[in-house]
Amino acid sequence: MEDGRTGAGGTREERSGAPPSPAAALPGLDxxxxxxxxxxxxxxxxxxxxxxxxxxxxxxxxxxxTFPPASQVRPTGLFRHVRVAGMGGTGAETLRRAELPPTGPGRLGYRARRLLLGAPLRSTALVRERMRKLLALPVLSADALSSVAYGPEAMLAVLILAGTVGLSYSLPIAATIALMMLTVGLAYRQTIRAYPHGGGAYTVAGDNLGRRPGLVAAAGLMTDYILTVAVSVSAGTAAVTSVVPALAPASVPLGVGVIALLLAGNLRGIRQAGALFALPTYAFVVAMFALIGAGVVDAAGQGFSPTPAPQPPVVESVGVLLVMRAFASGSTAMTGVEAISNAVPVFQPVEWRNARTTLTWMIGILVVLFSGLVVLIHFNGVTPTPHQTVLSQLARGTFGSGWMYVFVQASTAAVLLLAANTAFNDFPRVLSLLARDRYAPKTFLRMGDRLAYSNGIILLSTAAVIIYVVFNGDTTSLIPVYAVGVFLAFTLSQTGMVVHWWRRRTDRWRRSLTVNAAGAVLSAVVLVTAAVTKFTAGAWVAMLTVGLLVLVATRIRRHYKAVDTALRLHPHAIExxxxxxxxxxxxxxxxxxxxxxxxxxxxxxxxxxxxxxxxxxxxxxxxxxxxxxxxxxxxxxxxxxxxxxxxxxxxxxxxxxxxxxxxxxxxxxxxxxxxxxxxxxxxxxxxxxxxxxxxxxxxxxxxxxxxxxxxxxxxxxxxxxxxxxxxxxxxxxxxxxxxxxxxxxxxxxxxxxx
The missing domain is CATH 3.40.50 (Rossmann fold)
Structure with missing residues (x-):
């Protein structure tokens, strides 16, 4: 009798980007x-x-x-968690009584925790809802679209070191980044076609390049998600302190508090309906289009004559190294592009077709916003300053300090925090995939009482807080660390797709291979550039983290393999x-x-x-x-x-x-x-x-x-x-x-x- 399991690597269905099966932790018998x-x-x-x-x-x-079948459970209201009648008993109440500490302070802490996180759910159903394209676009694109709030500024922060001459390179570098966005977007369209059940970097690299590259890709993704929280929160707090400068000295405690709120909200296991997710993202897109449109009208009124930028001090001369560093920093505006290819199963049928359409919309909006903001920055002569973001300067210069400026900053802060919340969904999922394949502790396969991957959420929050505090909540300092993990996953994923098309050689495989090869090459260029030019600025942290994660994952798998061997049925150990x-x-x-x-x-x-x-x-x-x-x-x-x-x-x-x-x-x-x-x-x-x-x-x-x-x-x-x-x-x-x-x-x- 063969149960279809093929060891830690798993079958292709098991290795898909979808969350692990509830039975993934239960090994079969050969x-x-x-x-x-x-x-x-x-x-x-x-x-x-x-x-x-x-x-x-x-x-x-x-x-x-018995419990009622999951098909009989329907979501109600704004939430996707549904309480259902349990199977014979009040086991959750028994668990609650058992958890209650015997001492007074312990009971007080327990009640405070329950007040914050909610009571354990006696028996709950996680109801999967399919999303329409208009709903999936803001939900899955928040991370990518919000990156335009800090990507152009990260690029300018490098170019300004060379003074006015360095700033003159902003338009050609931005055009190159926009071209790379289009190329990588087309490459991920090919990934969706090849992996209609979800194809993240871990899945694609593991299937086509082997277990070790798959582990490296997973480590890059996990590093990316940790830094997504840190960078998004730091950029969000920067948007707030630009409006209220008095809060600037408290930016680090403010950011830590935001991460704590995200932790508590995700531990509660309450996933709000798509409309609540859509509002901040659509508001941000509307605000950016309004800002770009008003800025273009103002520039046209001035005959498209750029306003001279302030004369910044020259720290270093323009050279290939400086241009490549700026290119790598600006390319962080591409973070989150992979999200839709990971989440193909959540779309309404036909899933892969709707996912490709949504990805096309996202890439189109991303290119327009990024290019439009860079052009607007060029015409307005805006440069990075320590106390106000570039986006805030643009909005203030275009709309003044009225309600429209507040709307731009509020929507920016909201979408950045929403982008951080995206990592709370993706990081535990990747960790659960690793646990399914025995590269992470099995505890990350289990959901908590509130139907969330609680252990993965806690680990993500802890790591993000440490990174955020160590870098003092400074977005510019975090960007060099960010780029390595992002483009490591991109490179391995696209290289894996090249191998996929070469092996399969289906219809139009040459065109698909060419697109993915171009995406792999461009991603590799950014990866190498970021690793070399930003090494001393913090890229070594990401590289060391990836190496440590791969080492730990390998050791964990070795231990589980030894345990599986010891537990394996054999005739000489019968009791x-x-x-x-x-x-x-x-x-x-x-x-x-x-x-x-x-x-x-x-x-x-x-x-x-x-x-x-x-x-x-x-x-x-x-x-x-x-x-x-x-x-x-x-x-x-x-x-x-x-x-x-x-x-x-x-x-x-x-x-x-x-x-x-x-x-x-x-x-x-x-x-x-x-x-x-x-x-x-x-x-x-x-x-x-x-x-x-x-x-x-x-x-x-x-x-x-x-x-x-x-x-x-x-x-x-x-x-x-x-x-x-x-x-x-x-x-x-x-x-x-x-x-x-x-x-x-x-x-x-x-x-x-x-």
Whole structure:
């Protein structure tokens, strides 16, 4: 039986730009392991009672109901998170009680956190909504379009070092950047056609160039997203302080506060409807077109005669190095171009066609805004100053200090902050793709109580705050660090597409290859230029970060590979229970229900004691057991836990919480191959949560028979080195906290050392 998984690399479908499947963390079994599983089942048959006997011994009804199908859940109001009726129980309330700290200060902190982030959702559905092109344009283009607020200024900040002569190069450099925008935009149109399910740099580079280039591309993307937050927030605060100069000394605390608000908002898991996302972006586009239009009218009234720029001091002479540095800095206006190719599945059908159309609109608007602003800067003689952005100078000179100037600055700040929020969606997604392929801790695959990749969001916020504070919230200082990660991902993605077309050689492959090759070459030129000319200015930080991320990812995968090898089913590591017969039932005449006599086997029928809900047992005979073994997948640790539970000779119920119906069916197939020696209950939780349904189910069993002592036996991976502990979950600790308020619920673990 082949389950379609191909290891850490995954199939092409698994490696698509879409978020990982909820079952991505559950490894499958190949033909060899299935053979071992059947061998283990035959060995169990010799020492354990029949499956029918174990099921009759259960003192409870294991069927506790199901969650409603995800297709029956519909979003309401302005939000895409929908509360739905849970499966049997109040597990989320139990979790809330368990999380409550015992001390007064701890309880105060807990309540403050819940007030800020909201209560855990007992059971929620993440409803995927398809977007129309007019809605997808502002949602997915905010990062790219907002970059024109700081891209031209970054270019001028380099040229001004050469005085007036240096500023004269602004128009030809801007024209080159605009040409590169068109080329890279056309290249990503080819990427969308080749990867209609979403093709980010990690996916494309990994598929066509190999795992290591894919890792480098992912590291570049992650660095890009961290710096997107830092740069966007710094540019947004600069727009605010240009209007209110009194806030300039507090720009760093102000930016840190903005990042904290973005963190809190994303941890809540509330994704507002597209209309709320669209407003700031469309307002910014309208403001920029109004500014460019009014500026062109004013220039026409002056006969298109440029206003002389102030005479800045000459720090260095004009040379190839200076021009290339300016080109690299101005090219940061291209950040975010990749976003649409990553998000093809969110479009309405036909997805790839609508995505290509939206990308064309975005590139067209981006080129017009960037070129128009640079031309306007040239005619108005505006130069960068420490206390006011170039965009603010343009708006003030064109509209004065009235409401239109305020509108331009407000829309600029809003779209920049929205661009920062885009990274909070993309960074956790890339991290989850790495976790799916075993290059990042598995904890980044899981969603939190509020249906967000909480761990990835916290990591992004922490890294962005550190970068922002270290660079003192200065956009000009952050730009050199920014360019390396952006164009590293661009270069590897477009190079991967060149290899893709060369291998496939489908219709019009030569034209497609040429377009992607041009995009790869231009991106590589900017990458090399930024790395060389901006190395001492901060580019080394991005290069070092990419290298460290690749090193850490490789080490993480090596550890997971060693764990997978240790957990892999093999004949020499079989553990069996000894004469496993439930002792909580009354034995009758011995015999074997399979037709063959077996020593120690008993035909059994259950004896149900009278319910008693209080903890008054004073002798062993008064304690009645039910052992529940949560089983994630069929590996050695799970088999050891099942053998341990059966050897206790008490009723046993195996429980599998599956995120999808397909995964549930696959696991039942594995269970049948093993022989189904113990009763199994499969709970399908289509809402991408595992702990809450597990708690719900156990609590429902407790309410059904409060007289029983429920013992939850968990297989636990025990690692040798402390640094590997964070790579594995802590389910046992969470369950202990959750069940502490409940009487007669015991959580124990069966260690598996690797």
């Amino acid at each position: 033909d060899q392991q299935l053979g071992v599983l059947r061998q283990i089942g035959r060995a169990w048959q010799e020492v354990a009672d029949t499956p029918e006997a174990w099921r009759r011994a259960l003192p409870v009804d294991p069927d506790q109901g 069996l229970p000894r004469d496993a017969t439930p002792a909580s039932v009354r034995p009758t005449v011995s015999g074997a229900e399979r037709g063959q006599p077996r020593k120690g086997a008993h035909a059994v029928r259950p004896v149900f004691p009278q319910p008693r809900g209080e903890e008054k047992e004073e002798t062993p005979e008064e304690i009645h057991h039910l052992t529940v073994v949560p089983v994630e997948t069929m590996h050695l640790a799970s088999m050891r836990a099942l053998a341990y539970a059966a050897s206790l000779q008490q009723p046993v119920l195996a429980l599998h919480v599956s995120p999808t119906d397909a995964e549930a069916q696959r696991f039942r197939g594995y269970w049948t191959q093993w022989g189904g020696h113990l009763p199994l209950e499969v709970v399908v939780s289509p809402y991408r949560v595992i702990i809450a349904p597990l708690v719900n189910y156990i609590e429902a069993l407790h309410r059904q028979r409060p007289d029983l002592t429920l013992t939850i036996i968990l297989p636990e991976i025990v690692v040798r080195h402390w640094r590997h502990r964070f790579l594995h979950g802590h389910t046992a600790a969470r369950l202990r906290r959750a069940f502490r308020p409940l009487a007669k619920v015991v959580v124990t673990t069966v260690p598996f050392h690797v």
